[in-house]
Amino acid sequence: MTFKVTVDLIQCQGYANCLIEGPALFDIDDDTNKAIVLGDEFDEALRSQAEGAKRGCPAQAIHIEDL
Numbered sequence: 001m002t003f004k005v006t007v008d009l010i011q012c013q014g015y016a017n018c019l020i021e022g023p024a025l026f027d028i029d030d031d032t033n034k035a036i037v038l039g040d041e042f043d044e045a046l047r048s049q050a051e052g053a054k055r056g057c058p059a060q061a062i063h064i065e066d067l
């Protein structure tokens with residue numbers, strides 16, 4: 001199974017916790033100071049990073065959807 005990760009850019013406050021928990025999945029846009037998701041679809045091998053980032057996001061801006 002694969003999954004998709006989205007960030008609600010209205011909720012995202014640029015705390016960057018997601019980069020620490022999910023370095024393969026996220027970056028921060030230097031212009032907007034909001035999170036960027038580094039792909040449209042991810043393999044199960046990255047699930048734990050995605051779940052950790054979701055738990056660690058203080059703004060609860062990260063959403064995971066199974067594909």
Ligand code: SF4
Nearest residue numbers: 012013015016018057
């Ligand atoms: S941890 Fe949450 S609020 Fe912070 S940059 Fe990532 S998505 Fe945005």
